[in-house]
Amino acid sequence: MSQTSSPGRLRVAIVDDEEPARALLREYLSAHPEVEVVAECANGFEAVRAATELDIDLLLLDVQMPGISGFEVLELLEHDVSVVFVTAHDEHALRAFEVYAVDYLLKPVSAERLAQALSRARERLGRPQPELAAVAAAARAEIAPLRRVLVRDGPQVHVIPVEALDVVEARDDYVRLRSRGREYRKQQTLGELAAQLDPGRFVRVHRSFIVNVERVARIERYAKDSRLVVLKDGGKIPVSRAGYARLRGRL
Amino acid sequence: MHPILAYRGRLGPYLAAWVPLGGLMAGLLVIAGSPWVEAAAIAFPMAMIYGFICLAAWYPCKTASPHHVPFARVVTTQVMAAAVSAMLWLFLVDTWVVLLEQIPVFAKATERFPRLVPVILAMGVVLYALAASLHYLLMAFEEARRAERSALELEVLAREAELRSLRAQIDPHFLFNALNSISSLTGSNPAAARQMCVELAEFMRESLRVGGVPNIPLAEELALTEKYLAVERARFGSRLQVEREVSAEAGSCGVPPLVLQPLVENAVRHGVANLVGGGVVRIAARRLGERLHLTVENQMDPEAAVRPGEGVGLANVRGRLAALYGQNASVEVRQDGGIFRVELAWPAVPASAQ
Numbered sequence: 001m002s003q004t005s006s007p008g009r010l011r012v013a014i015v016d017d018e019e020p021a022r023a024l025l026r027e028y029l030s031a032h033p034e035v036e037v038v039a040e041c042a043n044g045f046e047a048v049r050a051a052t053e054l055d056i057d058l059l060l061l062d063v064q065m066p067g068i069s070g071f072e073v074l075e076l077l078e079h080d081v082s083v084v085f086v087t088a089h090d091e092h093a094l095r096a097f098e099v100y101a102v103d104y105l106l107k108p109v110s111a112e113r114l115a116q117a118l119s120r121a122r123e124r125l126g127r128p129q130p131e132l133a134a135v136a137a138a139a140r141a142e143i144a145p146l147r148r149v150l151v152r153d154g155p156q157v158h159v160i161p162v163e164a165l166d167v168v169e170a171r172d173d174y175v176r177l178r179s180r181g182r183e184y185r186k187q188q189t190l191g192e193l194a195a196q197l198d199p200g201r202f203v204r205v206h207r208s209f210i211v212n213v214e215r216v217a218r219i220e221r222y223a224k225d226s227r228l229v230v231l232k233d234g235g236k237i238p239v240s241r242a243g244y245a246r247l248r249g250r251l
Numbered sequence: 252m253h254p255i256l257a258y259r260g261r262l263g264p265y266l267a268a269w270v271p272l273g274g275l276m277a278g279l280l281v282i283a284g285s286p287w288v289e290a291a292a293i294a295f296p297m298a299m300i301y302g303f304i305c306l307a308a309w310y311p312c313k314t315a316s317p318h319h320v321p322f323a324r325v326v327t328t329q330v331m332a333a334a335v336s337a338m339l340w341l342f343l344v345d346t347w348v349v350l351l352e353q354i355p356v357f358a359k360a361t362e363r364f365p366r367l368v369p370v371i372l373a374m375g376v377v378l379y380a381l382a383a384s385l386h387y388l389l390m391a392f393e394e395a396r397r398a399e400r401s402a403l404e405l406e407v408l409a410r411e412a413e414l415r416s417l418r419a420q421i422d423p424h425f426l427f428n429a430l431n432s433i434s435s436l437t438g439s440n441p442a443a444a445r446q447m448c449v450e451l452a453e454f455m456r457e458s459l460r461v462g463g464v465p466n467i468p469l470a471e472e473l474a475l476t477e478k479y480l481a482v483e484r485a486r487f488g489s490r491l492q493v494e495r496e497v498s499a500e501a502g503s504c505g506v507p508p509l510v511l512q513p514l515v516e517n518a519v520r521h522g523v524a525n526l527v528g529g530g531v532v533r534i535a536a537r538r539l540g541e542r543l544h545l546t547v548e549n550q551m552d553p554e555a556a557v558r559p560g561e562g563v564g565l566a567n568v569r570g571r572l573a574a575l576y577g578q579n580a581s582v583e584v585r586q587d588g589g590i591f592r593v594e595l596a597w598p599a600v601p602a603s604a605q
Contacts, residue, residue: 024435088427107431
């Protein structure tokens with residue numbers, strides 16, 4: 001839940017890569033004394049940073065932006081933020097409401113529609129909200145396979161193209177991703193991620209491991225019925241019997 | 252149209268074909284009892300005359316076309332026409348023989364004529380049948396040619412319609428975003444808002460105008476593209492940079508309208524607009540020998556969520572160039588890391604030569 005500073009006030013961040021579009025929203029919002037514009041972001045990375053570092057009630061969020069899209073921003077948010085999408089494209093409307101967007105404004109934006117969206121956002125403010133990030137990730141799963149995995153590290157966002165993803169390992173309530181010699185944490189279950197990755201490239205070799213088949217150097221047997229995958233970088237990963245069958249089918 | 256008389260160069264070979272038929276007839280007359288000089292004197296001129304008579308086979312062939320009337324009627328019509336032609340010919344041969352008799356060498360011609368009658372009638376029927384077949388054949392040939400021509404015409408028309416609809420595709424989102432920018436500038440910078448209204452209107456007006464023209468000078472297409480870019484620059488600001496390199500020679504070449512603008516639009520929408528720090532769109536045009544080369548190159552994010560596929564704009568340009576220049580047009584698309592590049596080339600033509 002967001003810790004709204006004083007009742008009735010609405011802390012808003014404007015996210016749009018076009019300066020005139022931000023200026024328009026800023027001008028419209030200046031007519032609403034209860035609204036405080038706490039951040040203006042020109043892309044999704046800045047939006048994630050703002051949402052992490054500042055206390056924000058509402059994001060006015062463009063969909064198509066350089067770097068990461070509005071929908072991807074939602075996926076990376078940790079705590080509940082209300083979202084109003086602002087876009088020239090009406091084809092994302094359905095998906096926006098699937099991720100519990102408060103409203104969906106079409107450009108050119110009218111002051112009346114924005115006022116409506118603000119009052120809807122205020123109504124929702126006190127109420128508990130669904131896990132936005134999870135919902136957003138689930139909505140994205142429908143357009144699998146993923147081309148890249150987004151990971152948030154504090155206020156920072158890392159974009160990992162799936163070609164550069166080596167291994168995914170399940171941990172308690174998160175996954176650990178290995179890519180280009182670095183490790184990343186992502187708040188997601190291995191099953192969810194497995195469902196989103198291209199099955200032609202990634203194989204679940206073990207209950208806790210997904211491997212990129214292009215990184216596999218060889219399979220080693222180390223005991224009766226027990227095998228290991230040896231990666232090209234020398235790393236080793238356990239393989240279950242079912243995982244071995246899946247991997248053999250792919251190699 | 253008569254399949255022989257209506258075409259220059261057909262009557263000559265047709266009549267020439269009757270010369271050997273005259274020889275054949277002379278032979279038959281010799282067998283029937285005529286001396287060979289007399290037979291030749293009758294056969295060659297009469298064969299020529301019958302050749303002309305048989306040109307009339309066109310009328311029965313036209314009315315009794317096997318496509319339109321029952322076969323029995325075709326047969327009865329042609330049998331009657333054959334009989335009438337043969338009878339007419341017999342009468343003419345008779346008259347000719349009477350005339351020939353005036354010459355002393357052919358003094359006995361009339362006397363021998365009754366023996367020739369069955370030969371002449373039989374030949375009359377057979378030759379008519381040959382001529383009628385020839386007419387049918389030529390008419391079928393003409394029909395096939397006409398069908399082919401109209402099919403071709405139809406294809407050309409369909410292509411034209413396709414081009415028309417392709418030209419009409421201007422992305423509505425471009426308009427929505429531009430209007431949003433104008434709406435914004437109205438409050439902060441009214442002069443800039445007015446300027447943008449004018450640029451947008453000019454771009455739309457020019458696009459509609461050239462849409463109805465088959466070919467415009469490249470310089471005009473570049474000016475149109477420039478108006479498009481002016482509108483986009485208001486949205487993207489310094490994130491959008493454009494570099495141009497156009498040779499004077501290329502500028503005067505004719506291009507299909509809206510061949511460059513969609514590529515530049517793609518370069519902005521799918522390229523530079525997806526870069527956090529913005530980027531450069533490079534437009535180059537030059538004439539290399541007999542070919543005009545247009546290149547649009549832009550920076551892009553190779554890790555963008557959406558793979559830069561062949562969008563509607565590029566597919567349209569490709570289709571239009573193929574329709575206009577066929578194999579002579581080339582469209583090369585290349586992605587090399589962070590650079591996306593499209594190169595078009597086709598035979599250079601002067602403006603409005605089409």
